[in-house]
Amino acid sequence: MLACLSFLVEATQGPCKENQDYIGEARKPVDICKNIFCTTFTRLKDEQYEKLKMQLCSKAMQLVAALLESRGRDVSIHLILRDQIPSKMLSTRLLHCRKKDIELAKKISVSYGAEAKKWKELQAINTSESISIYNTTLELKPFSTAENNFGFIDKLDAG
Helix, strand or coil: CHHHHHHHHHHHCCCCHHHHHHHHHHCHHHHHHHHHHHCCCCCCCCHHHHHHHHHHHHHHHHHHHHHHCCCCCCCHHHHHHHHHCCHHHHHHHHHHHHHHHHHHHHHHHCCCHHHHHHHHHHHHHHHHHHHHHHHHHHHHHHHCCCCCCCCHHHHHHHC
16 A cells, blocks of 8 residues: 555656646545545554554655645646545644654654664654645645635644
8 A cells, every 4th residue: 555655646746747637536546545544543553553554644645745736727636635635634634743743752852772763763754744734735725615624724834
């Protein structure tokens, strides 16, 4: 799953408008990303899976952000994603990332050597997801509707 998401991110970044259109209009890849965001991964409990869970969420968010990259005046994908991605889901994911960042910073501050390196690697993955969520939200904000308002980002920026 991670390799597939990595491939799709690479195929859409650059940007590659044709691939962005194809993947965005197919809708299924974005549905898969939404499912990843909403999955609790309860069966994946030990530390080795913590990194995998974070990588999946980060790559899924990178894919969504890559679909919106450098679209210029062509907003067709923005409208599709606005209708497909609930703003509440993005705000929840962003708050989760912020809490996770605080948790990881505390672990880094009391760790040394290989353990500190492990926590810093997880923090980098978490930061990558946060940046992708932020960028996606900023891209979708002008297309907000009463039912799906991405303006929550203004409150987070102010706070």
